[in-house]
Amino acid sequence: MNDDMELITGILFYTFWTTIFGWFLIAVITRAIVDCIMFVTSWFRSEPERNDLQTYVSDAIGYKGEFKDRVMAKALLRIAREVDLLRDKLK
Structure with a gap:
């Protein structure tokens, strides 16, 4: 048993x-x-807006005009805006 x-x-x-x-x-x-x-x-x-920032920044880096500093500043502001949006999404 x-x-x-x-x-x-x-x-x-x-x-x-x-x-x-x-x-x-x-x-x-x-x-x-x-x-x-x-x-x-x-x-x-495909999400085309995902590559939009990358192409925008690479175009700004390759810019050869007389207002290169303004174009670069605008690209940096756009990067900062994207970083802020990503940070808000993570919260």
Whole structure:
């Protein structure tokens, strides 16, 4: 009788932890698949405003006109504005 209880306790114990591990493994695999799908689909969902600041700054750096300091100041102000917007989004 005592051996049967030990056997039943062992089976229940290992079944419980195997089930927990199985659900955890399914969750991790599902999350990895969803992340891969989202990553690949993000290539086809382009957001042109994301590259706008980079092109604006590179154009300001390459500017050859007489008002280069004004163009650079405007680019720096735009960078500061973007940083402030990102900081507000994080709050």
